[in-house]
Amino acid sequence: MIGCMVRWPRLWPLLLCLWGGIMMAPTPGPAQIFKTVAAPQQLYDTPSFSGTVVGTVPEGAEVTVITASGDWYQVEYQGRQGWLPFRAFPEKKKFSLPNLLQGRAVRETRTDEVALAGKGFTPEVEADFRRQHPNLKYDQVDKIEKFAVSPADLQAFRQEGGLR
Amino acid sequence: MKRTTVVLWILLAAAAAAGCSTVASTVASLPGMPASVKPALDIAQKTGEKALDAARPISATEEYYLGRGVAARILAQYPLSRNEPLTVYVNKVGQTVARHASGPQPYRGYHFAVLESAAPNSFACPGGIILITEGMIRACANEDQVAAVLAHEVAHVAHRDGVNSINQARWTEVATTAGTEIAKQYGGTLGQLVAQFEGAVDDVFKTVIVNGYSRAAEEHADLAGVAMLQQAGYNPAAMAGILEALRTRGGSGGMLGTHPDISDRLANLRGVTQPANTQAEPVRTKRFQSVVAVGRSRP
Numbered sequence: 001m002i003g004c005m006v007r008w009p010r011l012w013p014l015l016l017c018l019w020g021g022i023m024m025a026p027t028p029g030p031a032q033i034f035k036t037v038a039a040p041q042q043l044y045d046t047p048s049f050s051g052t053v054v055g056t057v058p059e060g061a062e063v064t065v066i067t068a069s070g071d072w073y074q075v076e077y078q079g080r081q082g083w084l085p086f087r088a089f090p091e092k093k094k095f096s097l098p099n100l101l102q103g104r105a106v107r108e109t110r111t112d113e114v115a116l117a118g119k120g121f122t123p124e125v126e127a128d129f130r131r132q133h134p135n136l137k138y139d140q141v142d143k144i145e146k147f148a149v150s151p152a153d154l155q156a157f158r159q160e161g162g163l164r
Numbered sequence: 165m166k167r168t169t170v171v172l173w174i175l176l177a178a179a180a181a182a183g184c185s186t187v188a189s190t191v192a193s194l195p196g197m198p199a200s201v202k203p204a205l206d207i208a209q210k211t212g213e214k215a216l217d218a219a220r221p222i223s224a225t226e227e228y229y230l231g232r233g234v235a236a237r238i239l240a241q242y243p244l245s246r247n248e249p250l251t252v253y254v255n256k257v258g259q260t261v262a263r264h265a266s267g268p269q270p271y272r273g274y275h276f277a278v279l280e281s282a283a284p285n286s287f288a289c290p291g292g293i294i295l296i297t298e299g300m301i302r303a304c305a306n307e308d309q310v311a312a313v314l315a316h317e318v319a320h321v322a323h324r325d326g327v328n329s330i331n332q333a334r335w336t337e338v339a340t341t342a343g344t345e346i347a348k349q350y351g352g353t354l355g356q357l358v359a360q361f362e363g364a365v366d367d368v369f370k371t372v373i374v375n376g377y378s379r380a381a382e383e384h385a386d387l388a389g390v391a392m393l394q395q396a397g398y399n400p401a402a403m404a405g406i407l408e409a410l411r412t413r414g415g416s417g418g419m420l421g422t423h424p425d426i427s428d429r430l431a432n433l434r435g436v437t438q439p440a441n442t443q444a445e446p447v448r449t450k451r452f453q454s455v456v457a458v459g460r461s462r463p
Binding site for chain 2: 037041042084085087088120121122123124125126128129130132133135136137138140141143144145147148149153154157158160161162163164
C-alpha cells in the first residue's frame with residue numbers, strides 16, 4: 001500500500017497527458033458551415049419537434065452551425081437562426097469520449113459518405129437485393145420517384161381549392 | 165503497483181475508445197510499455213465503436229432504401245394505375261397535406277402513386293412512398309376524404325411506424341455488421357447485409373400488408389392526419405367521414421388496419437375535430453368528381 005502511494009506521483013505526468021489528449025480531441029468548433037443532405041427541412045425555434053417552425057431549409061443549402069445540443073443543431077440560414085434535427089445531416093457516429101462528454105462533433109457530410117456510413121442499408125445492398133429478386137418492381141418504384149408535379153401547378157391547385 | 169496498472173489500463177482503453185489515436189499511439193510507444201498494449205488499444209476502440217453503432221437509430225438514407233424495397237414488393241402484387249390524370253391529382257392532394265407533416269421531410273421527400281386495384285387500400289412505405297388503390301379513391305366521397313387517407317399514411321411515415329416494426333435484434337445485427345466470422349458465411353459483409361435487408365423489408369411488409377400497425381400507431385396517425393387536414397385547409401371532419409364510410413363498406417387492410425376497431429378510432433377522433441373553412445369545399449368536390457368520373461369511363 002505504501003509502495004503504491006509512493007509510485008503514484010511518478011505517474012501524474014502520464015495521467016495528465018492522457019486526460020489532456022482526450023479532452024483536446026476534435027470537438028464542435030464555432031461557426032462551421034455545412035450542407036443539408038436530406039430533403040427540405042423545417043427550422044424550429046427550439047430543439048424540439050413541438051417547437052414553432054420558423055422557416056424551411058432546402059436540400060443542399062449551406063447553413064452556419066452555431067452549436068449542437070443532443071440530436072439538434074442550432075444553425076443560421078439566410079440571417080435566420082433556428083434548430084435542425086441531426087437527420088438533416090445524417091452522418092456516421094464515431095464512438096468518442098470527448099463527444100460523449102461535450103456533445104457530438106458537427107461535420108460536413110456528403111451523400112456518398114452517408115450512404116456508406118456504418119455499412120448499413122446502402123445503394124450496394126439494394127443493388128445486390130435487386131439482383132437476387134428480379135421479380136420485385138423496382139422499375140415502378142423509380143417511376144414513382146421520378147413523377148413530379150410542377151410547383152406552379154401545385155400552387156394553382158391549392159389556390160383553386162382554397163388550400164394552404 | 166497492481167492498482168496503478170489497472171488505472172493505467174482503464175485510461176488507455178478510454179483513450180483508444182475515444183478515438184484519440186495520437187494519445188494512444190504516444191502512450192503505446194512510451195518506454196517500458198509492453199508490446200501487447202497496441203492490440204489492446206485496437207480492441208478497445210473497435211468495441212467502443214460497435215457498442216455505439218448497435219444503439220444508433222436507422223438513418224434517413226437507410227430508411228429510404230428500406231422503403232424502396234417495401235414498395236417494390238407491394239408493386240409486385242398491385243400494378244401501378246395507368247390512369248395518368250388520377251395519378252397527377254393524387255400527387256397534388258398528397259403534396260398539399262405532406263407539406264404540413266410534423267418533423268423533417270424524408271430523405272427524398274414524399275411520393276404518391278395509385279395502384280390498380282378495386283379493393284379499398286392504402287399503404288405507407290418508410291422513406292415517403294405512399295400508395296393508394298383506385299378502390300380507395302372510389303370509396304371516398306370527396307377530395308377532402310382522399311386528403312384524409314393520404315394524411316393518415318403520411319403520418320405513419322413521419323412517425324416512422326414502418327421502421328419501428330423492424331425486429332430489434334435484426335437491426336442490432338445490421339448496425340454491427342463489419343467483417344465478422346458470421347459475415348464470411350454469408351459471402352462477406354455485403355452478403356450478410358443483403359440478407360438482413362431482406363429480413364427488414366419482410367418485417368415492414370408484413371406490418372403494412374398483413375398485421376397492421378399497433379393501436380397506438382393507428383390512433384396517432386388519425387390524430388396527426390386531422391392536424392394536417394386542418395393546417396392545409398381541408399375539412400378535418402373528413403377523417404371521421406372516410407373511416408365511417410369504410411366501416412359501412414367493411415373489409416380490412418391498409419388504412420383500415422386490422423386493429424383497433426374503427427369504432428374505437430372514431431371515438432378517438434371525437435372532440436378533436438376543429439372548425440373548418442368549408443367555403444371552397446364544393447370546388448374541391450367538383451374537381452374530385454371529374455377526375456374519378458374519367459377513371460370510371462376508362463376501359
